[in-house]
Amino acid sequence: MNLDFKIKNLLLICLIFLGGINQYYSQTQDQPDFKTGADQPELYLPLLKNKTVGVVTNQTGLMKDRIHLVDFLVKNNINVKAIFAPEHGFRGEADAGAKVKNGVDVKTGIPIISLYASNKKPKPEQLKGIDIVVFDIQDVGVRFYTYISTLTYLMEAGAENNVEVMVLDRPNPHDGYTDGPVLKKKWTSFVGMHEVPVxxxxxxxxxxxxxxGEKWLKDGVQAKYTLIPMxxxxxxxxxxxxxxxxxNLPNDKAINLYPSLCFFEGTQVSVGRGTDLPFQMYGSPWTEGLPYQFTPKPNFGAKDPFLNGKLCYGENLSNYPKDLRELNLEWVIKAYQSYKNPQQDFFLKNLWFDTLSGTDELRKQIMAGRSIPEIRASWKEGLNNFEKIRTRYIVYED
Incomplete structure (x- = not known):
């Protein structure tokens, strides 16, 4: 083995370790002929030619050669009038729930319009003169991850203002299964707009x-909707x-654990925001019986993290060996049972846990000491009913 080959291998290992290649989810090898919607411009460029275009995207709107979709469209003489930025912003650097400001993209000079905070739905004046809006964002396939809500509001605005919506599809890291409680209408919010499971x-x-298709948009309107499939x-x-x-979803493990750990956001327990392992650990100052210790501090993904500066006791799940294909309730139940402050204080008083769950039943089941099989059994009817809806819209091999 020559020295150059050894150096190249060492550099590759370092890049992978540091996340430099920005390719986080590769549990199995991609098929060589797999393509995202964005990587099939022959399907969508003809539909955009001679039209005024808006784009809803963020830092994930990349093509296989790492060029951003917006740059690619401009390079191909597509008239992009506006970039609409969702939660976390166009470059994906804003904290969860942080205000995303309007501005101008330095590279292209195209105006950036925030679709977060008080302007989650594009206003008629923001869509004026636009024929079609292209949506290209990497989602994670979980109900309380807000990009599906952004798409919903976009479709609603499109239907109301006669603007077509085109989605360039991307993989779902939690595809191929359904799980969790189905949202009840009372708990509708931006982190859960429809009666679907987690x-x-x-x-x-x-x-x-x-x-x-289900006419879930406001007043039952339907958008002119074009899907560019993978x-x-x-x-x-x-x-x-x-x-x-x-x-705060920096790698494949965080994404895989996210549906199970996000429930902690409605409790007095940290999910590792303000550490190097967000959504790969959990803990609080009041669960001292748990083995792992960490202290949240301000960092890139969390300028003022929950439990900032406080020593927390919990579990480090960054080496959890399983590729989860179901919700794991073990951790939230263990934390609740280990919580040494008054247990009624475990759940935040604003009932954010119920908002994330889409129901108050899960919180009540945990407080009543229900077993995991009992809790899961209570989801079965809702999941079966949703499956009848879901199967009508499947495009890809299930």
Whole structure:
């Protein structure tokens, strides 16, 4: 083995370790002929020619050669009038829930319009003169991850203002299964707009088809909806992702644990925001019986993390060996049972836990000491009913 070859291998290992290649989810090898919607310009460029275009995207809107979709469209003389930025912003650097400001993209000079905070739905004046809006964002396939809500509001605005919506589809890292409680209408919010389970087993393109087909948009309106599907995508296979979908989902493990750990956001327990392992650990100052210790501190993904500066006791799950294909309730139940402050204080008083769950039943079941099999059994009817809806909108091999 020559020295150059050894150096190249060492550099490759360092890049992978540091996340330099920005390809986080590769549990199985991609098929060589797999393509995202964005990587099939022959399907969408003819539909955009001679039209005024808006684009809803962020840092994940990358093509296989790492060029951003917006740059590619401009290079191909597509008239892009506006970039609409969702939660975390166009470059994906804003904290969860942080205000995303309007501005101008330095590279292209195209105006950036925030679709977060008080302007989650494009206003008529923001869509004026636009013929079609292209949506290209990497989603993670979980109900409380807000990009499906952004798509819903976009479709609603499109239907109301006679603007077509085109979705360039991308893989769902939690595809091929459904799990969790189905949202009840009372708990509708931006982190849960529809009566679907926590994990719904559809790509974002399929999800948009379902929202349109089921007439879930306001007043039952339907958008003119065009889906650019992926090529050779299979729901139970796992594919590489172009970039971290948000600041606190930095790698495949965080994405895989996210549906199970996000419930902690409605409790007095940290999910590792403000550490090097967000959504790969949990803990609090009041669960001292748990083995792992960490202290949240301000960092790139969390300028003022929950429990900032406080020593927390919990579990480090970054080496958890399983590729989860169901919700794991073990951790939230263990934390609740280990909580030494008054247990009634474990859940935040604003009932954010119920908002994330889409129901108050899960919180009540945990407080009542119900077993995991009992809790899971209570989801069965809702999941079966949702499956009848879901199957009508499946585009890819299930």
């Amino acid at each position: 994990v719904y087993g559809l790509t974002i393109g399929e999800y948009g088809k379902m929202v349109n 090529k050779n995508y299979h729901k139970k296979q796992r594919y590489q992702i172009s970039d971290r979908p948000s600041p």
